[in-house]
Amino acid sequence: MATIRICxxxxxxxxxxxxGYCKFHYRRFTDGVPMELPTRATRxxxxxxxxxxxxxxxxxxxxxxxxxxxSGYAAMRPLPPFFGTSAVLSRLMCQAAHxxxxxxxxxAAHFCGxxxxxxxxxxxxxxxxxNDADKDRHxxxxxxxxxxxxxxxxxxxxxxxxxxxxxxxxxxxxxxYPITVGHVRDxxxxxxxx
Numbered sequence: 001m002a003t004i005r006i007c008x009x010x011x012x013x014x015x016x017x018x019x020g021y022c023k024f025h026y027r028r029f030t031d032g033v034p035m036e037l038p039t040r041a042t043r044x045x046x047x048x049x050x051x052x053x054x055x056x057x058x059x060x061x062x063x064x065x066x067x068x069x070x071s072g073y074a075a076m077r078p079l080p081p082f083f084g085t086s087a088v089l090s091r092l093m094c095q096a097a098h099x100x101x102x103x104x105x106x107x108a109a110h111f112c113g114x115x116x117x118x119x120x121x122x123x124x125x126x127x128x129x130x131n132d133a134d135k136d137r138h139x140x141x142x143x144x145x146x147x148x149x150x151x152x153x154x155x156x157x158x159x160x161x162x163x164x165x166x167x168x169x170x171x172x173x174x175x176x177y178p179i180t181v182g183h184v185r186d187x188x189x190x191x192x193x194x
Contacts, residue, residue: 031063031116046076050089053118054096061117064089072115090115094123107131113138151178157193164188 005016007025014022021029046066053062064074074089094108097120109126160173170184186192
């Protein structure tokens with residue numbers, strides 16, 4: 001009779017997944033998160049962790065051990081009166097450490113490239129262009145067809161260039177694809193879909 005393996009973490013009892021751990025503790029193991037942190041944290045524990053991170057002097061990544069949003073960013077339920085979707089911690093930490101968002105065009109950007117890092121020393125306000133340049137530098141941006149909001153394929157971009165060489169205007173090309181005239185111009189110049 002086969003024995004059922006359980007997680008090696010003290011007091012867990014969930015079925016084994018990999019490396020001696022259940023799925024939950026295996027994820028903590030691979031993310032480098034301490035195993036002894038509570039599995040279901042209270043708001044006070046999350047705030048205590050975020051406050052300690054805000055005042056930390058370390059230059060290492062401080063990985064958020066609690067919930068993440070669907071994009072992998074550290075997240076927590078917002079405090080009243082801001083109910084609804086969860087708040088992204090990198091934005092809140094950037095605001096606490098570096099002041100208010102300078103303009104609507106700015107977003108919290110990670111120097112380190114680790115989405116669930118909340119170390120304020122790794123965060124800064126940056127424009128989307130600057131943030132995308134950071135993502136390119138540390139290899140976390142998915143260019144072209146891997147971009148999750150891509151509206152065309154590489155073949156479409158090649159077709160747009162061929163149509164432009166045959167004499168069609170950018171406006172005429174844009175009418176054939178679900179993109180703007182400006183995007184068509186960027187494709188023709190090689191600034192997009194190079």
